[in-house]
Amino acid sequence: MSHIAVERNRRRQMNEHLKVLRSLTPGFYIKRGDQASIIGGAVEFIKELHLVLRSLEAKKKRRRISLSPSPSPRSLLPVTPPPEVPSSAVSRALELGACCSSPVADIEVKISGCNVILRTLSKRIPGQAARVISVLEKLSFEVLHLNISTMEDTVLYSFVIKIGLDCKLSVEDLALEVQKCFSQEVAH
Structure with missing residues (x-):
């Protein structure tokens, strides 16, 4: 394959991945449709999901340890x-x-x-x-x-x-x- 065809394929894949990323990220995280906004919004969404994940893991750990009924x-x-x-x-x-x-x-x-x-x-x-x-x-x-x-x-x-x-x-x-x-x- 020529360099031009390889680059065209890479751009096509990048655009497809960006479409998927945009579809998986709630709309209010993405202000505009450009690549930087889509990636930035997805990063913010993932940070929020990490917070929720840590909270759930802490709750699960508390239940296992059962130190107190109402933490x-x-x-x-x-x-x-x-x-x-x-x-x-x-x-x-x-x-x-x-x-x-x-x-x-x-x-x-x-x-x-x-x-x-x-x-x-x-x-x-x-x-x-x-x-x-x-x-x-x-x-x-x-x-x-x-x-x-x-x-x-x-x-x-x-x-x-x-x-x-x-x-x-x-x-x-x-x-x-x-x-x-x-x-x-x-x-x-």
């Missing part, structure tokens, strides 16, 4: 960063993030570029996502993306939020405000 949601959060993240990036992320834990919910806030990533892990509370969104909007944030992962009676909300011009909160303050939203619901 804290904190035990479902991953303890170590994914291996594909360099340690220098982890230390930078820790400087730009905050965590807030309680018996009701665990909150993690990180700055990612010009957006904020907010993750909450708690027992399932009906209407909680709407309440968190309401709190975020009152605090001058705009929700760009929300992913909800559930495992029996536990739910992981992953928000990507845009910082509004009027927002004057630190990541620590944001984590505490969202934590209050969960605590108030339990008090009712």
Whole structure:
């Protein structure tokens, strides 16, 4: 085969694989149809799936060990960063993030570029996502993306939020405000 035919075959295979990858990735992860957006969206989706997988593995391990009948949601959060993240990036992320834990919910806030990533892990509370969104909007944030992962009676909300011009909160303050939203619901 000539070099041109080999290259044409490689491009055809690449396009077919990209079509499959796009079909397997939920649409809200892919902003545009170009190759970089498809691959970037698939990477984000896989990261979310890894989080869910770790949570399920932790739950399975807890069931085997049976240390307590009702474990804290904190035990479902991953303890170590994914291996594909360099340690220098982890230390930078820790400087730009905050965590807030309680018996009701665990909150993690990180700055990612010009957006904020907010993750909450708690027992399932009906209407909680709407309440968190309401709190975020009152605090001058705009929700760009929300992913909800559930495992029996536990739910992981992953928000990507845009910082509004009027927002004057630190990541620590944001984590505490969202934590209050969960605590108030339990008090009712």
